[in-house]
Amino acid sequence: MLTNKHPNHLRLEAFYKAFALKDADSMNQIYHEKATFYDPVFSNLPPGEVMKMWRMLCSRGKDLIIDFQVLEADEQEGKAKWTAHYTFSATGRKVVNLINSRFLFENGKVTTQKDTFDFYAWARQAFGLKGLLLGWTPWFKNKVRKGALKGLSRFE
Secondary structure (H helix, E strand, O other): OOOOOOHHHHHHHHHHHHHHOOOHHHHHOOEEEEEEEEOOOOOOEOOOHHHHHHHHHHHHOOOOEEEEEEEEEOOOEEEEEEEEEEEEOOOOEEEEEEEEEEEEEEOOEEEEEEEEOOHHHHHHHHHOHHHHHHOOOHHHHHHHHHHHHHHHHHOO
């Protein structure tokens, strides 16, 4: 059965397929040059840093496996859910992260992406006992954010 998918739906499918292949250059083609990004770790990334983040994550994700489903997309917005399976490089611990993504489009390019996931569940997997005991605290979340931004600032 043939379905007529909106071009932005197809763009999001191509984005996640490229992510599964760790092809950040192809992923970054869907973004507007002024695109912003938010998730519980990389909160409020400004334009320019979004594409750099994907290059960093793809280059470091040696065992990264992505499963995804684009839920819907039209001229203005899109939604997807995806799962990332990987080893967290800072601790060597295995992580399975369930993520919901919302996208805003302008002229076929993503202007805003907001990813949500359970930070505490992620922290327990990524940091073990430390994540279990501290992962729910704002202090720990801020420490993780600062570390992630520091890593991004060092990445070329």
